[in-house]
Amino acid sequence: MPATTARLRTEGLTKAFPARSGAGDRVSALEGVEMTIDPGEFVSIVGPSGCGKSTLFNLLAGLDRPSGGRILLDGRPADNLLGEIGYMPQxxxxxxxRTVLDNTALGLQLNGVKRAEARERARGEFQRFGLAGFEDVWPSQISGGMRQRAALLRTFLAGREVMLLDEPFGALDALTRQEMQQWLLRIWQEDRKTILFVTHDVEEALFLSDRVYVMSGRPGRIELCVEVELERPRELERTMTAPEFAELKLKLIEPLRRASAAARAEDG
Amino acid sequence: MGNGGRLSLDSRAARIAAPAIFALLVLAIWQLYTVVSDVPESSLPSPTQIAAAGWENRQLLLDNTWVTIEEILIGFAAAIVLGVVLAMLIRSSRTVERALYPWLVVSQMVPVPAVAPIFVIWTGFDLRPKIMVIALVAFFPIAVNTIDGLRAVDPQLLRLMRTLRASFWQRFRYAQLPAALPFVFSGLKVAAALSVIGAVFGEWVGASEGLGYLILVLNNATDTATMFATIFLLALIGISLFGLVILIERLLLPWYHDARKESSDDGIAEPADDAVEIGGRL
Incomplete structure (x- = not known):
């Protein structure tokens, strides 16, 4: 028994969809997913595409109902999670x-905060989120990295304790990506929100997380769970060149490769 | 789309100058042709004769212009209400969509000018039959574009909004409606041109004033020069209405215009229709 109550916990989480071929067949997308995330933890899921990460996130965000198992939020079985968990899609x-400022204030406004006040509160975070000076431009006028930070700020400001981030840096170039990773860690360290992060980049997962789950596909299940006990605060060069980092990477890569091969075989 | 690269420096001037020069050229050839050939004024008056006739009859033309403008503005407004309400009805449920959508298309197979006399029988010779004709001709592009627009919102965005605890009404107001507006305006631009046609038809069926009515009268009097001046005024009304729609669009959707400008600077193809394209150049 853990000393503290897990912030988010899944027990035997299962999801099946009606098969496209019809005839009452069901395709299993998730099978018996067990996961625990403590308050303030940064946890990542790595897995090949099509391993059921999106299905899992939809369940956690309350956008979809599980076929079996349950999700516990702060120890309570959550019946309807919609609106309880912050969700940042890919x-x-x-x-x-909407201008960048109004976009970031959306969550506040939707929850009844007056526009002027929502804008002021959002404006207060612009410096920290590297968006200062871009309050009044359209999203089409800022870079991809800034757009992701704006989307993240929108999720942050909505004020949920748990946040699901679905490959937020997947579309960014390598250099921007590394900057964003370090920036995200800084923000997380300051706020200590609980973050569940999806990526298919092993190094990204290790650099950021306290724990990494490896998922394999069809049906999606947890293949491996690795505790990442690298010291914090972490720094890109120092952390990634540490021998422990290389060891953890080796530990993850083999099961991940197997999972990818299995996913490809299913596709072929 | 040729306004990137080497054209960018003088494209703004060229955009205005090119059509103007072309128009002057056409007018010059027209003028020359009426002088060198022996075509009678009653068949093809020269541009200068048209201008002279227009000036001479300016009071008559002006009086009738106001009548037609009033019809068009009211008819256009009616078309907007009809088009948007129908679109929202159709998008409100699958059942309503199945029941109404085919009939919406069928309604366009009915030649409206043929129906116009019936409106006159119903309502008489006043403003009403003209408004009905205009609304009937112009509502369709508004309805169809609004239906597409209400479908245009990214379903992912709606899901995100649900996780932000947005109510049904908030999802409509903050996501679906703004996503639909550019489409609505595409429809309005087409409808603006159609409403002028509607006004002329409406007046031909039964009227005692208005530019369409004036054309019939002038035709009987074989005053071809003034007829051409009348046609010119009708075109001017259409262009003005079109311009007004674009102006409102720019004021209401500044983000849309800015984004379009940027994407065309990048040479990225835009998914917009031709009416919007022409609009962007005016």
């Missing part, structure tokens, strides 16, 4: 008709 989904 695409930034900034509204082209």
């Amino acid at each position: 695409a930034d989904l900034l509204m082209p008709w």
Whole structure:
């Protein structure tokens, strides 16, 4: 028994969809997913594409109902998670008709905060999120990295304790990506929100996380769980060149390769 | 799309100058042709004769212009209401969509000018039949574009909004509606041109004033020069209405215009229709 109550916990989480071929067949997308995330932890999931990460996130975000098992939020079985957990999808989904500032204030506004006040609160975070000076431009006028930070700020400001980040840096170039990783760690260290992060980059997962789950596909299940006990605060060069880092990487790569090969075989 | 690269420096001037020079050239050839050939004024008056006739009858033309403008503005407004309400009805449920959508298309197979006399029988010779004709001609592009627009919102965005605890109404107001507006305006631009056609048809069926009515009268009097001046005024009304729609669009959707400008600078193809394209150049 853990000393503290897990912030987010899944028990035997299962999801099946009706098969496209019809005839009452069901395709299993998730099978018996067990996961624990303590308050303030940074946890990552790595897995090949199509391993059921999106299905898992949809369940956790309350956008979809599980077929079996349960999700516990702060120890309570959560019946309807919609709106309880912050969710940042892969695409930034900034509204082209709202300025960057108004986009980041969206969550506040939707929850009844007056526009002027929501804007002020969002404005206060612009420096920290590297967006200062871009309050009043359209999202189409800022870079990909800035768009992701704006989307993240929108999620942050919505004020949920748990945040799901679905490959937020997947579309960025390598250099921007590394900057964003270090920046995200800084923000996380300051706020200590609980973050569940999806990526298929092993190094990214290790650099950021306290724990990494490896998922394999069809049906999606947890293949491996690795505790990352690298010291914090972490620094890109120092952390990634540490011998422990290389060891952990080796530990993850083999099961991940097997999972990818299995996913490809299913596709072929 | 040729306004990137080497054209960018003088493209703005060229955009205005090129059509103007072309128009002057056409007018010059027209003028020359009426002088060198022996075509009678009653068949093809020269541009200068048209201008002279227009000036001479300016009071008559002006009086009738106001009548037609009033019809068009009211008819256009009616078309907007009809088009948008229909679109929202159709998008409100699958059942309504199945029941109404085919009939919406069928309604366009009915030649509106043929129906116009019936409106006159119903309502008489006043403003009403003209408004009905205009609304009937112009609502369709508004309805169809609004239907597409209401479908245009990214479903992922709606899901994100649900995780942000947005209510149904908030999802409509903050996501679906703004995503639909550029489409609505595409429809409005087409409808603006159609409403002028509607006004002329409406007046031909039964009227005692208006530019369409004036054309019939002038035709009987074989005053071809003034007829041409009348046609010119009708075109001017259409262009003005079109311009007004674009102006409102720019004020209401500044983000849309800015984004379009940027993407065309990058040479990226735009998914917009031709009416929008022409609009962007005015």
